[in-house]
Amino acid sequence: xxxxxxxxxxxxxxxxxxxxxxxxxxxxxxxxxxxxxxxxxxxxxxxxxxxxxxxxxxxxxxxxxxxxxxxxxxxxxxxxxxxxxxxxxxxxxxxxxxxxxxxxxxxxxxxxxxxxxxxxxxxxxxxxxxxxxxxxxxxxxxxxxxxxxxxxxxxxxxxxxxxxxxxxxxxxxxxxxxxxxxxxxxxxxxxxxxxx
Amino acid sequence: xxxxxxxxxxxxxxxxxxxxxxxxxxxxxxxxxxxxxxxxxxxxxxxxxxxxxxxxxxxxxxxxxxxxxxxxxxxxxxxxxxxxxxxxxxxxxxxxxxxxxxxxxxxxxxxxxxxxxxxxxxxxxxxxxxxxxxxxxxxxxxxxxxxx
Numbered sequence: 001x002x003x004x005x006x007x008x009x010x011x012x013x014x015x016x017x018x019x020x021x022x023x024x025x026x027x028x029x030x031x032x033x034x035x036x037x038x039x040x041x042x043x044x045x046x047x048x049x050x051x052x053x054x055x056x057x058x059x060x061x062x063x064x065x066x067x068x069x070x071x072x073x074x075x076x077x078x079x080x081x082x083x084x085x086x087x088x089x090x091x092x093x094x095x096x097x098x099x100x101x102x103x104x105x106x107x108x109x110x111x112x113x114x115x116x117x118x119x120x121x122x123x124x125x126x127x128x129x130x131x132x133x134x135x136x137x138x139x140x141x142x143x144x145x146x147x148x149x150x151x152x153x154x155x156x157x158x159x160x161x162x163x164x165x166x167x168x169x170x171x172x173x174x175x176x177x178x179x180x181x182x183x184x185x186x187x188x189x190x191x192x193x194x195x196x
Numbered sequence: 197x198x199x200x201x202x203x204x205x206x207x208x209x210x211x212x213x214x215x216x217x218x219x220x221x222x223x224x225x226x227x228x229x230x231x232x233x234x235x236x237x238x239x240x241x242x243x244x245x246x247x248x249x250x251x252x253x254x255x256x257x258x259x260x261x262x263x264x265x266x267x268x269x270x271x272x273x274x275x276x277x278x279x280x281x282x283x284x285x286x287x288x289x290x291x292x293x294x295x296x297x298x299x300x301x302x303x304x305x306x307x308x309x310x311x312x313x314x315x316x317x318x319x320x321x322x323x324x325x326x327x328x329x330x331x332x333x334x335x336x337x338x339x340x341x342x343x344x
Binding site: 105106108109112113126129130133137160 | 293294295299306
């Protein structure tokens with residue numbers, strides 16, 4: 001809380017300092033605002049093949065998300081471990097040759113995030129940072145491998161000092177894992193990932 | 197009490213013996229083409245911030261302090277450096293996939309913004325590695341230009 005306050009004060013001070021030097025600042029700030037609004041309002045659709053090949057990854061990713069929704073750092077750490085194992089066990093060679101390099105890169109990065117989430121049992125904010133980064137990788141993976149269920153990419157514009165952050169859910173009902181109980185309802189569906 | 201003296205001598209002998217096992221292995225005079233500063237053509241001021249505050253644990257070249265010659269302190273440092281490089285190695289940054297580079301950039305930005313890096317424990321010993329508000333902002337702003 002104290003940290004947030006300090007960041008807030010710093011942000012205000014630096015904004016103030018900028019405003020003094022740069023009279024066109026108003027233009028910038030409205031531009032930034034409308035960009036953010038657009039980002040949260042756009043809703044797009046992507047269709048994926050029906051496949052069970054990434055089921056273990058999706059299951060454990062969603063379990064991790066639920067642990068963070070419930071502010072449960074310990075459970076997030078153990079889900080992180082299960083997710084790590086699911087990435088380890090994922091069979092890249094069963095995927096189309098043309099996609100294997102991309103999948104290898106996705107899994108290398110995603111596995112590291114899962115590992116950090118496990119190592120940071122007790123530091124839920126750091127777990128959330130890695131979870132947020134992980135969402136992009138899991139989404140990109142599912143678009144290649146296909147999914148066994150419909151997924152929603154949900155965006156909350158307030159995360160990370162209003163830079164925004166997103167996650168995947170199997171339901172369009174908003175339960176925010178990036179803030180947990182502090183702001184459970186922040187977010188709106190940004191993309192529907194639908195099984196063909 | 198004679199046995200106590202022998203234990204004392206034994207411990208001393210082991211400690212002296214330890215000093216002959218080398219640590220300080222993370223040294224290299226070559227700046228690889230894959231180095232972050234080359235891959236991105238990093239401006240001089242940011243380069244020097246990185247060198248002083250990051251590269252000791254996150255690159256292939258550590259500027260070792262004198263006490264790294266004293267064991268087992270040196271081993272502790274070596275272990276720490278290996279862990280640091282595993283998470284992020286600026287010397288090999290250019291070899292990372294684009295996805296990994298972008299992911300690392302995001303992590304760097306949030307770690308530096310939150311004051312998690314450089315490690316408070318490290319800056320307690322290495323005062324020079326502390327980031328002033330100005331250099332912190334300069335570094336973060338620069339990293340943000342690379343992060344799409």
